[in-house]
Amino acid sequence: MDGTFQPSFPGALLAIGAIAAGAPLFGEGLRALRLSRLFATLDDQPVDARPRGFASVKGRVALESPLFAPLSAEPCAGFVLRIFQATGGQITTIEERRPFRLVSNGVSAHVGTSGMPWRLRETARRELHASEEPSQNLASLLARSPEASWVRRAGATLVLVELSLKPGSECHVVGEVRGMRGGHAVAAELALRTGTDGETTTAFVAADREPDLWIDDSGGSDYLLVSNRDDERPGLPHLKARFLGLVFGPALSGMGLLYLAWAAEQLRAHGRF
Known part of the structure:
Protein backbone atom coordinates (compact mmCIF):
# COMPACT_ATOMS: atom_id res chain seq x y z
CA MET A 1 0.00 0.00 0.00
CA ASP A 2 1.21 3.55 -0.71
CA GLY A 3 -0.37 5.04 2.40
CA THR A 4 -3.36 6.55 0.62
CA PHE A 5 -5.58 3.88 2.13
CA GLN A 6 -4.95 3.18 5.79
CA PRO A 7 -6.83 1.02 8.29
CA SER A 8 -9.28 2.93 10.45
CA PHE A 9 -11.46 2.31 13.46
CA PRO A 10 -14.73 2.74 11.46
CA GLY A 11 -13.36 0.33 8.88
CA ALA A 12 -12.62 -2.23 11.57
CA LEU A 13 -16.15 -1.84 12.93
CA LEU A 14 -17.60 -2.39 9.46
CA ALA A 15 -15.44 -5.48 9.03
CA ILE A 16 -16.60 -6.90 12.35
CA GLY A 17 -20.20 -6.15 11.36
CA ALA A 18 -19.70 -7.96 8.03
CA ILE A 19 -18.33 -11.01 9.83
CA ALA A 20 -21.25 -10.99 12.27
CA ALA A 21 -23.82 -10.57 9.47
CA GLY A 22 -22.31 -13.27 7.28
CA ALA A 23 -22.83 -16.09 9.77
CA PRO A 24 -26.65 -15.82 10.09
CA LEU A 25 -27.00 -15.26 6.34
CA PHE A 26 -25.10 -18.47 5.70
CA GLY A 27 -27.21 -20.22 8.34
CA GLU A 28 -30.43 -19.12 6.60
CA GLY A 29 -29.03 -20.35 3.31
CA LEU A 30 -28.28 -23.77 4.79
CA ARG A 31 -31.78 -23.90 6.28
CA ALA A 32 -33.31 -23.03 2.90
CA LEU A 33 -31.27 -25.78 1.24
CA ARG A 34 -32.33 -28.30 3.89
CA LEU A 35 -36.01 -27.34 3.52
CA SER A 36 -35.85 -27.62 -0.27
CA ARG A 37 -34.57 -31.18 0.08
CA LEU A 38 -37.24 -32.05 2.62
CA PHE A 39 -40.05 -30.63 0.44
CA ALA A 40 -38.76 -32.57 -2.57
CA THR A 41 -39.95 -35.82 -0.94
CA LEU A 42 -42.97 -34.41 0.92
CA ASP A 43 -46.28 -36.26 0.54
CA ASP A 44 -49.62 -35.30 2.11
CA GLN A 45 -50.73 -38.02 4.58
CA PRO A 46 -53.65 -38.43 7.01
CA VAL A 47 -52.92 -38.44 10.74
CA ASP A 48 -53.88 -42.12 11.06
CA ALA A 49 -51.04 -43.04 8.69
CA ARG A 50 -48.78 -42.16 11.66
CA PRO A 51 -45.93 -40.63 9.64
CA ARG A 52 -42.59 -39.80 11.26
CA GLY A 53 -40.03 -37.10 10.61
CA PHE A 54 -40.69 -34.05 8.43
CA ALA A 55 -44.14 -34.62 6.95
CA SER A 56 -47.33 -33.03 5.67
CA VAL A 57 -50.23 -34.27 7.78
CA LYS A 58 -53.95 -33.65 7.34
CA GLY A 59 -56.98 -34.21 9.54
CA ARG A 60 -59.82 -32.52 11.41
CA VAL A 61 -59.21 -29.84 14.01
CA ALA A 62 -59.97 -30.68 17.65
CA LEU A 63 -59.54 -28.11 20.40
CA GLU A 64 -57.44 -28.44 23.53
CA SER A 65 -58.08 -25.04 25.10
CA PRO A 66 -60.29 -22.95 22.82
CA LEU A 67 -60.15 -19.28 22.08
CA PHE A 68 -63.20 -17.39 20.86
CA ALA A 69 -63.00 -15.68 17.50
CA PRO A 70 -63.51 -11.90 17.84
CA LEU A 71 -66.25 -11.43 15.21
CA SER A 72 -68.07 -14.77 14.90
CA ALA A 73 -67.69 -15.44 18.67
CA GLU A 74 -67.20 -19.12 17.91
CA PRO A 75 -64.54 -21.34 19.51
CA CYS A 76 -61.33 -21.77 17.54
CA ALA A 77 -57.73 -22.89 17.91
CA GLY A 78 -56.48 -19.55 16.67
CA PHE A 79 -57.46 -16.46 14.74
CA VAL A 80 -56.09 -13.55 12.76
CA LEU A 81 -57.88 -10.19 12.97
CA ARG A 82 -57.00 -7.83 10.14
CA ILE A 83 -57.94 -4.22 10.77
CA PHE A 84 -58.44 -1.83 7.86
CA GLN A 85 -59.52 1.78 7.59
CA ALA A 86 -62.64 1.95 5.43
CA THR A 87 -61.12 4.67 3.25
CA GLY A 88 -57.54 3.44 3.36
CA GLY A 89 -55.29 0.44 3.66
CA GLN A 90 -54.57 -2.08 6.38
CA ILE A 91 -53.79 -0.66 9.81
CA THR A 92 -52.58 -3.72 11.67
CA THR A 93 -52.95 -7.46 12.22
CA ILE A 94 -53.64 -9.13 15.56
CA GLU A 95 -53.05 -12.87 16.01
CA GLU A 96 -53.79 -15.33 18.77
CA ARG A 97 -53.31 -19.09 18.62
CA ARG A 98 -53.04 -22.10 20.86
CA PRO A 99 -51.91 -25.71 20.47
CA PHE A 100 -54.62 -28.01 19.12
CA ARG A 101 -55.21 -31.58 17.97
CA LEU A 102 -55.39 -32.95 14.47
CA VAL A 103 -57.70 -36.00 14.41
CA SER A 104 -58.28 -38.71 11.83
CA ASN A 105 -59.92 -42.14 12.33
CA GLY A 106 -59.29 -42.26 16.07
CA VAL A 107 -55.68 -41.08 15.89
CA SER A 108 -54.72 -37.63 17.14
CA ALA A 109 -51.65 -35.41 16.85
CA HIS A 110 -50.82 -32.51 19.14
CA VAL A 111 -49.87 -29.47 17.03
CA GLY A 112 -47.69 -26.90 18.74
CA THR A 113 -47.22 -23.24 17.89
CA SER A 114 -44.28 -21.44 16.34
CA GLY A 115 -43.31 -18.03 15.06
CA MET A 116 -44.63 -18.80 11.58
CA PRO A 117 -48.01 -17.23 10.74
CA TRP A 118 -50.94 -19.57 10.19
CA ARG A 119 -52.60 -19.47 6.76
CA LEU A 120 -56.28 -19.34 7.56
CA ARG A 121 -59.59 -19.03 5.78
CA GLU A 122 -61.75 -15.91 6.20
CA THR A 123 -64.64 -16.64 8.55
CA ALA A 124 -66.21 -13.23 9.24
CA ARG A 125 -66.13 -9.60 8.15
CA ARG A 126 -67.81 -6.47 9.46
CA GLU A 127 -67.64 -2.71 9.57
CA LEU A 128 -67.24 -1.00 12.92
CA HIS A 129 -68.44 2.60 12.91
CA ALA A 130 -67.03 5.07 15.41
CA SER A 131 -70.44 5.35 17.08
CA GLU A 132 -70.71 1.58 17.65
CA GLU A 133 -69.63 -0.02 20.91
CA PRO A 134 -67.63 -3.22 20.30
CA SER A 135 -67.90 -6.29 22.52
CA GLN A 136 -65.56 -6.53 25.48
CA ASN A 137 -63.37 -9.10 23.73
CA LEU A 138 -63.15 -7.05 20.53
CA ALA A 139 -62.50 -3.83 22.46
CA SER A 140 -59.56 -5.43 24.26
CA LEU A 141 -58.09 -6.53 20.93
CA LEU A 142 -58.51 -3.10 19.35
CA ALA A 143 -56.85 -1.52 22.38
CA ARG A 144 -53.64 -3.36 21.45
CA SER A 145 -53.30 -1.17 18.37
CA PRO A 146 -52.68 2.55 19.02
CA GLU A 147 -53.30 3.21 15.32
CA ALA A 148 -56.75 1.55 15.36
CA SER A 149 -57.67 3.40 18.57
CA TRP A 150 -56.61 6.71 17.03
CA VAL A 151 -58.65 6.04 13.86
CA ARG A 152 -61.76 5.31 15.95
CA ARG A 153 -61.28 8.46 18.01
CA ALA A 154 -60.99 10.41 14.75
CA GLY A 155 -64.48 9.19 13.82
CA ALA A 156 -63.46 6.88 10.98
CA THR A 157 -64.96 3.48 10.22
CA LEU A 158 -62.92 0.32 10.63
CA VAL A 159 -63.26 -2.78 8.46
CA LEU A 160 -62.52 -5.94 10.44
CA VAL A 161 -61.68 -9.25 8.78
CA GLU A 162 -61.53 -12.44 10.83
CA LEU A 163 -59.62 -15.54 9.75
CA SER A 164 -59.84 -18.50 12.10
CA LEU A 165 -59.18 -22.20 12.60
CA LYS A 166 -62.44 -23.73 13.83
CA PRO A 167 -63.05 -27.21 15.27
CA GLY A 168 -64.09 -29.88 12.83
CA SER A 169 -62.55 -28.08 9.86
CA GLU A 170 -60.12 -29.83 7.54
CA CYS A 171 -56.56 -28.70 8.16
CA HIS A 172 -53.09 -29.65 7.02
CA VAL A 173 -49.88 -29.20 8.96
CA VAL A 174 -46.29 -29.41 7.76
CA GLY A 175 -43.67 -29.96 10.44
CA GLU A 176 -41.64 -32.49 12.40
CA VAL A 177 -43.76 -35.46 13.51
CA ARG A 178 -42.79 -37.53 16.55
CA GLY A 179 -44.52 -40.45 18.25
CA MET A 180 -45.96 -40.36 21.76
CA ARG A 181 -46.16 -43.32 24.13
CA GLY A 182 -49.64 -44.49 25.13
CA GLY A 183 -52.79 -42.49 24.81
CA HIS A 184 -55.82 -43.01 22.62
CA ALA A 185 -57.42 -40.17 20.73
CA VAL A 186 -61.13 -39.64 21.07
CA ALA A 187 -63.02 -36.66 19.71
CA ALA A 188 -65.91 -35.66 21.95
CA GLU A 189 -68.52 -32.95 21.76
CA LEU A 190 -68.73 -30.29 24.43
CA ALA A 191 -71.12 -27.39 24.81
CA LEU A 192 -69.10 -24.20 25.15
CA ARG A 193 -70.30 -20.76 26.07
CA THR A 194 -69.37 -18.04 23.61
CA GLY A 195 -68.96 -15.50 26.39
CA THR A 196 -70.94 -12.87 24.50
CA ASP A 197 -74.67 -13.50 24.72
CA GLY A 198 -75.06 -16.58 26.88
CA GLU A 199 -75.68 -18.88 23.91
CA THR A 200 -73.82 -22.14 23.62
CA THR A 201 -72.18 -23.73 20.64
CA THR A 202 -71.00 -27.27 20.03
CA ALA A 203 -67.33 -27.83 19.31
CA PHE A 204 -65.08 -30.80 18.87
CA VAL A 205 -62.54 -31.03 21.67
CA ALA A 206 -59.77 -33.51 22.38
CA ALA A 207 -61.05 -35.70 25.20
CA ASP A 208 -57.85 -37.70 25.70
CA ARG A 209 -54.92 -36.49 27.76
CA GLU A 210 -52.22 -38.07 25.64
CA PRO A 211 -51.98 -37.65 21.83
CA ASP A 212 -50.57 -40.36 19.57
CA LEU A 213 -48.30 -37.94 17.70
CA TRP A 214 -46.61 -34.61 18.33
CA ILE A 215 -46.04 -32.06 15.54
CA ASP A 216 -43.79 -29.03 16.00
CA ASP A 217 -40.85 -27.19 14.41
CA SER A 218 -38.11 -29.32 15.99
CA GLY A 219 -35.80 -31.74 14.19
CA GLY A 220 -33.63 -29.03 12.66
CA SER A 221 -36.23 -27.83 10.14
CA ASP A 222 -37.48 -24.86 12.23
CA TYR A 223 -40.62 -25.03 10.08
CA LEU A 224 -44.27 -25.45 11.07
CA LEU A 225 -47.05 -24.62 8.60
CA VAL A 226 -50.70 -24.66 9.66
CA SER A 227 -53.34 -24.01 7.00
CA ASN A 228 -57.06 -24.63 6.47
CA ARG A 229 -57.29 -22.86 3.12
CA ASP A 230 -58.79 -24.95 0.33
CA ASP A 231 -56.93 -23.03 -2.37
CA GLU A 232 -53.52 -23.72 -0.89
CA ARG A 233 -51.81 -27.07 -0.55
CA PRO A 234 -48.45 -27.64 1.14
CA GLY A 235 -45.61 -26.62 -1.11
CA LEU A 236 -42.08 -25.34 -1.10
CA PRO A 237 -41.95 -21.97 0.68
CA HIS A 238 -40.41 -18.94 -0.98
CA LEU A 239 -36.74 -19.71 -0.35
CA LYS A 240 -34.97 -18.36 -3.43
CA ALA A 241 -33.82 -15.19 -1.69
CA ARG A 242 -32.51 -17.20 1.24
Whole structure:
Protein backbone atom coordinates (compact mmCIF):
# COMPACT_ATOMS: atom_id res chain seq x y z
CA MET A 1 0.00 0.00 0.00
CA ASP A 2 1.21 3.55 -0.71
CA GLY A 3 -0.37 5.04 2.40
CA THR A 4 -3.36 6.55 0.62
CA PHE A 5 -5.58 3.88 2.13
CA GLN A 6 -4.95 3.18 5.79
CA PRO A 7 -6.83 1.02 8.29
CA SER A 8 -9.28 2.93 10.45
CA PHE A 9 -11.46 2.31 13.46
CA PRO A 10 -14.73 2.74 11.46
CA GLY A 11 -13.36 0.33 8.88
CA ALA A 12 -12.62 -2.23 11.57
CA LEU A 13 -16.15 -1.84 12.93
CA LEU A 14 -17.60 -2.39 9.46
CA ALA A 15 -15.44 -5.48 9.03
CA ILE A 16 -16.60 -6.90 12.35
CA GLY A 17 -20.20 -6.15 11.36
CA ALA A 18 -19.70 -7.96 8.03
CA ILE A 19 -18.33 -11.01 9.83
CA ALA A 20 -21.25 -10.99 12.27
CA ALA A 21 -23.82 -10.57 9.47
CA GLY A 22 -22.31 -13.27 7.28
CA ALA A 23 -22.83 -16.09 9.77
CA PRO A 24 -26.65 -15.82 10.09
CA LEU A 25 -27.00 -15.26 6.34
CA PHE A 26 -25.10 -18.47 5.70
CA GLY A 27 -27.21 -20.22 8.34
CA GLU A 28 -30.43 -19.12 6.60
CA GLY A 29 -29.03 -20.35 3.31
CA LEU A 30 -28.28 -23.77 4.79
CA ARG A 31 -31.78 -23.90 6.28
CA ALA A 32 -33.31 -23.03 2.90
CA LEU A 33 -31.27 -25.78 1.24
CA ARG A 34 -32.33 -28.30 3.89
CA LEU A 35 -36.01 -27.34 3.52
CA SER A 36 -35.85 -27.62 -0.27
CA ARG A 37 -34.57 -31.18 0.08
CA LEU A 38 -37.24 -32.05 2.62
CA PHE A 39 -40.05 -30.63 0.44
CA ALA A 40 -38.76 -32.57 -2.57
CA THR A 41 -39.95 -35.82 -0.94
CA LEU A 42 -42.97 -34.41 0.92
CA ASP A 43 -46.28 -36.26 0.54
CA ASP A 44 -49.62 -35.30 2.11
CA GLN A 45 -50.73 -38.02 4.58
CA PRO A 46 -53.65 -38.43 7.01
CA VAL A 47 -52.92 -38.44 10.74
CA ASP A 48 -53.88 -42.12 11.06
CA ALA A 49 -51.04 -43.04 8.69
CA ARG A 50 -48.78 -42.16 11.66
CA PRO A 51 -45.93 -40.63 9.64
CA ARG A 52 -42.59 -39.80 11.26
CA GLY A 53 -40.03 -37.10 10.61
CA PHE A 54 -40.69 -34.05 8.43
CA ALA A 55 -44.14 -34.62 6.95
CA SER A 56 -47.33 -33.03 5.67
CA VAL A 57 -50.23 -34.27 7.78
CA LYS A 58 -53.95 -33.65 7.34
CA GLY A 59 -56.98 -34.21 9.54
CA ARG A 60 -59.82 -32.52 11.41
CA VAL A 61 -59.21 -29.84 14.01
CA ALA A 62 -59.97 -30.68 17.65
CA LEU A 63 -59.54 -28.11 20.40
CA GLU A 64 -57.44 -28.44 23.53
CA SER A 65 -58.08 -25.04 25.10
CA PRO A 66 -60.29 -22.95 22.82
CA LEU A 67 -60.15 -19.28 22.08
CA PHE A 68 -63.20 -17.39 20.86
CA ALA A 69 -63.00 -15.68 17.50
CA PRO A 70 -63.51 -11.90 17.84
CA LEU A 71 -66.25 -11.43 15.21
CA SER A 72 -68.07 -14.77 14.90
CA ALA A 73 -67.69 -15.44 18.67
CA GLU A 74 -67.20 -19.12 17.91
CA PRO A 75 -64.54 -21.34 19.51
CA CYS A 76 -61.33 -21.77 17.54
CA ALA A 77 -57.73 -22.89 17.91
CA GLY A 78 -56.48 -19.55 16.67
CA PHE A 79 -57.46 -16.46 14.74
CA VAL A 80 -56.09 -13.55 12.76
CA LEU A 81 -57.88 -10.19 12.97
CA ARG A 82 -57.00 -7.83 10.14
CA ILE A 83 -57.94 -4.22 10.77
CA PHE A 84 -58.44 -1.83 7.86
CA GLN A 85 -59.52 1.78 7.59
CA ALA A 86 -62.64 1.95 5.43
CA THR A 87 -61.12 4.67 3.25
CA GLY A 88 -57.54 3.44 3.36
CA GLY A 89 -55.29 0.44 3.66
CA GLN A 90 -54.57 -2.08 6.38
CA ILE A 91 -53.79 -0.66 9.81
CA THR A 92 -52.58 -3.72 11.67
CA THR A 93 -52.95 -7.46 12.22
CA ILE A 94 -53.64 -9.13 15.56
CA GLU A 95 -53.05 -12.87 16.01
CA GLU A 96 -53.79 -15.33 18.77
CA ARG A 97 -53.31 -19.09 18.62
CA ARG A 98 -53.04 -22.10 20.86
CA PRO A 99 -51.91 -25.71 20.47
CA PHE A 100 -54.62 -28.01 19.12
CA ARG A 101 -55.21 -31.58 17.97
CA LEU A 102 -55.39 -32.95 14.47
CA VAL A 103 -57.70 -36.00 14.41
CA SER A 104 -58.28 -38.71 11.83
CA ASN A 105 -59.92 -42.14 12.33
CA GLY A 106 -59.29 -42.26 16.07
CA VAL A 107 -55.68 -41.08 15.89
CA SER A 108 -54.72 -37.63 17.14
CA ALA A 109 -51.65 -35.41 16.85
CA HIS A 110 -50.82 -32.51 19.14
CA VAL A 111 -49.87 -29.47 17.03
CA GLY A 112 -47.69 -26.90 18.74
CA THR A 113 -47.22 -23.24 17.89
CA SER A 114 -44.28 -21.44 16.34
CA GLY A 115 -43.31 -18.03 15.06
CA MET A 116 -44.63 -18.80 11.58
CA PRO A 117 -48.01 -17.23 10.74
CA TRP A 118 -50.94 -19.57 10.19
CA ARG A 119 -52.60 -19.47 6.76
CA LEU A 120 -56.28 -19.34 7.56
CA ARG A 121 -59.59 -19.03 5.78
CA GLU A 122 -61.75 -15.91 6.20
CA THR A 123 -64.64 -16.64 8.55
CA ALA A 124 -66.21 -13.23 9.24
CA ARG A 125 -66.13 -9.60 8.15
CA ARG A 126 -67.81 -6.47 9.46
CA GLU A 127 -67.64 -2.71 9.57
CA LEU A 128 -67.24 -1.00 12.92
CA HIS A 129 -68.44 2.60 12.91
CA ALA A 130 -67.03 5.07 15.41
CA SER A 131 -70.44 5.35 17.08
CA GLU A 132 -70.71 1.58 17.65
CA GLU A 133 -69.63 -0.02 20.91
CA PRO A 134 -67.63 -3.22 20.30
CA SER A 135 -67.90 -6.29 22.52
CA GLN A 136 -65.56 -6.53 25.48
CA ASN A 137 -63.37 -9.10 23.73
CA LEU A 138 -63.15 -7.05 20.53
CA ALA A 139 -62.50 -3.83 22.46
CA SER A 140 -59.56 -5.43 24.26
CA LEU A 141 -58.09 -6.53 20.93
CA LEU A 142 -58.51 -3.10 19.35
CA ALA A 143 -56.85 -1.52 22.38
CA ARG A 144 -53.64 -3.36 21.45
CA SER A 145 -53.30 -1.17 18.37
CA PRO A 146 -52.68 2.55 19.02
CA GLU A 147 -53.30 3.21 15.32
CA ALA A 148 -56.75 1.55 15.36
CA SER A 149 -57.67 3.40 18.57
CA TRP A 150 -56.61 6.71 17.03
CA VAL A 151 -58.65 6.04 13.86
CA ARG A 152 -61.76 5.31 15.95
CA ARG A 153 -61.28 8.46 18.01
CA ALA A 154 -60.99 10.41 14.75
CA GLY A 155 -64.48 9.19 13.82
CA ALA A 156 -63.46 6.88 10.98
CA THR A 157 -64.96 3.48 10.22
CA LEU A 158 -62.92 0.32 10.63
CA VAL A 159 -63.26 -2.78 8.46
CA LEU A 160 -62.52 -5.94 10.44
CA VAL A 161 -61.68 -9.25 8.78
CA GLU A 162 -61.53 -12.44 10.83
CA LEU A 163 -59.62 -15.54 9.75
CA SER A 164 -59.84 -18.50 12.10
CA LEU A 165 -59.18 -22.20 12.60
CA LYS A 166 -62.44 -23.73 13.83
CA PRO A 167 -63.05 -27.21 15.27
CA GLY A 168 -64.09 -29.88 12.83
CA SER A 169 -62.55 -28.08 9.86
CA GLU A 170 -60.12 -29.83 7.54
CA CYS A 171 -56.56 -28.70 8.16
CA HIS A 172 -53.09 -29.65 7.02
CA VAL A 173 -49.88 -29.20 8.96
CA VAL A 174 -46.29 -29.41 7.76
CA GLY A 175 -43.67 -29.96 10.44
CA GLU A 176 -41.64 -32.49 12.40
CA VAL A 177 -43.76 -35.46 13.51
CA ARG A 178 -42.79 -37.53 16.55
CA GLY A 179 -44.52 -40.45 18.25
CA MET A 180 -45.96 -40.36 21.76
CA ARG A 181 -46.16 -43.32 24.13
CA GLY A 182 -49.64 -44.49 25.13
CA GLY A 183 -52.79 -42.49 24.81
CA HIS A 184 -55.82 -43.01 22.62
CA ALA A 185 -57.42 -40.17 20.73
CA VAL A 186 -61.13 -39.64 21.07
CA ALA A 187 -63.02 -36.66 19.71
CA ALA A 188 -65.91 -35.66 21.95
CA GLU A 189 -68.52 -32.95 21.76
CA LEU A 190 -68.73 -30.29 24.43
CA ALA A 191 -71.12 -27.39 24.81
CA LEU A 192 -69.10 -24.20 25.15
CA ARG A 193 -70.30 -20.76 26.07
CA THR A 194 -69.37 -18.04 23.61
CA GLY A 195 -68.96 -15.50 26.39
CA THR A 196 -70.94 -12.87 24.50
CA ASP A 197 -74.67 -13.50 24.72
CA GLY A 198 -75.06 -16.58 26.88
CA GLU A 199 -75.68 -18.88 23.91
CA THR A 200 -73.82 -22.14 23.62
CA THR A 201 -72.18 -23.73 20.64
CA THR A 202 -71.00 -27.27 20.03
CA ALA A 203 -67.33 -27.83 19.31
CA PHE A 204 -65.08 -30.80 18.87
CA VAL A 205 -62.54 -31.03 21.67
CA ALA A 206 -59.77 -33.51 22.38
CA ALA A 207 -61.05 -35.70 25.20
CA ASP A 208 -57.85 -37.70 25.70
CA ARG A 209 -54.92 -36.49 27.76
CA GLU A 210 -52.22 -38.07 25.64
CA PRO A 211 -51.98 -37.65 21.83
CA ASP A 212 -50.57 -40.36 19.57
CA LEU A 213 -48.30 -37.94 17.70
CA TRP A 214 -46.61 -34.61 18.33
CA ILE A 215 -46.04 -32.06 15.54
CA ASP A 216 -43.79 -29.03 16.00
CA ASP A 217 -40.85 -27.19 14.41
CA SER A 218 -38.11 -29.32 15.99
CA GLY A 219 -35.80 -31.74 14.19
CA GLY A 220 -33.63 -29.03 12.66
CA SER A 221 -36.23 -27.83 10.14
CA ASP A 222 -37.48 -24.86 12.23
CA TYR A 223 -40.62 -25.03 10.08
CA LEU A 224 -44.27 -25.45 11.07
CA LEU A 225 -47.05 -24.62 8.60
CA VAL A 226 -50.70 -24.66 9.66
CA SER A 227 -53.34 -24.01 7.00
CA ASN A 228 -57.06 -24.63 6.47
CA ARG A 229 -57.29 -22.86 3.12
CA ASP A 230 -58.79 -24.95 0.33
CA ASP A 231 -56.93 -23.03 -2.37
CA GLU A 232 -53.52 -23.72 -0.89
CA ARG A 233 -51.81 -27.07 -0.55
CA PRO A 234 -48.45 -27.64 1.14
CA GLY A 235 -45.61 -26.62 -1.11
CA LEU A 236 -42.08 -25.34 -1.10
CA PRO A 237 -41.95 -21.97 0.68
CA HIS A 238 -40.41 -18.94 -0.98
CA LEU A 239 -36.74 -19.71 -0.35
CA LYS A 240 -34.97 -18.36 -3.43
CA ALA A 241 -33.82 -15.19 -1.69
CA ARG A 242 -32.51 -17.20 1.24
CA PHE A 243 -30.38 -19.34 -1.06
CA LEU A 244 -28.32 -16.21 -1.71
CA GLY A 245 -27.11 -16.48 1.87
CA LEU A 246 -25.01 -19.46 0.83
CA VAL A 247 -22.97 -17.07 -1.33
CA PHE A 248 -23.24 -13.69 0.36
CA GLY A 249 -22.84 -15.02 3.91
CA PRO A 250 -19.32 -16.43 3.43
CA ALA A 251 -18.45 -13.51 1.11
CA LEU A 252 -19.31 -10.93 3.77
CA SER A 253 -17.47 -12.80 6.50
CA GLY A 254 -14.49 -13.37 4.21
CA MET A 255 -14.27 -9.69 3.28
CA GLY A 256 -14.42 -8.72 6.94
CA LEU A 257 -11.67 -11.17 7.86
CA LEU A 258 -9.49 -10.03 4.96
CA TYR A 259 -9.84 -6.41 6.02
CA LEU A 260 -8.91 -7.19 9.61
CA ALA A 261 -5.93 -9.27 8.48
CA TRP A 262 -4.77 -6.47 6.16
CA ALA A 263 -5.28 -3.87 8.91
CA ALA A 264 -3.23 -5.95 11.34
CA GLU A 265 -0.45 -6.29 8.76
CA GLN A 266 -0.45 -2.54 8.13
CA LEU A 267 -0.25 -1.77 11.83
CA ARG A 268 2.53 -4.30 12.25
CA ALA A 269 4.46 -2.77 9.35
CA HIS A 270 4.24 0.65 10.96
CA GLY A 271 5.24 -0.69 14.36
CA ARG A 272 1.83 -0.12 15.95
CA PHE A 273 1.00 -3.75 16.58
